[in-house]
Amino acid sequence: MGKRILGISSVVLMIVALYLIFVYAGVDAAQGEPFRIFYFHVPVLLLSYLSAILLGSACIMFLYNAEAKWDRAGAVAAELGLVFGGTGLISGMMWAKPIWGKYWVWWDVRLNLQLILVLTFAAYLMLRAYLPNQEKRATLSCVFGLLALVNVPFNWLAIYFVPTLQHPKPVVSPGGGGTDPDMAIAFTCSLIAWCLTYSYLFSTRLAVAQVEQEVEYLEQVVRAS
């Protein structure tokens, strides 16, 4: 019941966010229409950081007490991280082309760190897919989970400490320039909508992962008897 409410409210809020982004919020004076990409690009990438934090924390918990629920949570976080990080990265490229004139700038530290984060999620999932032994799989894949966690602070702080003319600083940061109230409302609504969507997808996928493991165990019991 709670999950259904979460799903419905995320869809409703997403529709409201789209209205606010394309109708309510005005066009950015400096960047024009491509600025609208940020309303989705930023929340999606923030949720990819959250995925990395959840994955890393789940790996630490698994290495600490070897409970299967942490392994499942880590795997789900990695799946969501791959999708959110990957789509965030590509949507950023769609913004970069009209603003920078190219899809990718190889010397931008944040872009490269984000690419590494997405590849870390992919490596984590690929390793899991190729290892049949459940315990070995969970322990070995933790290496990539911890790497994802380590990536986040560097990724987050890269634009503050590495001089770059390319990547814009967050508008709410010191020296970021501030934002128009209409744009702030649209962005906040989008952020909440994406957080709800993420929570819904995470909880649903986690429930499926738990049943998957139980069915796998039942299969072994039935075949053995």
Add this chain to the structure above:
Amino acid sequence: MTYVFAAYSIIFLGIFILAWSIVSRQKRLERKLEDLKEELRDSGRK
């Protein structure tokens, strides 16, 4: 506007693929459970 449309489409496509994969996993599990039930019923008859 083309790039805005492309960016939003890619994000929604990614989420759609993720949601679809969750639903297909759920359906596969339901099928597996049905098979297990059948196997248990058959072994009970024997």
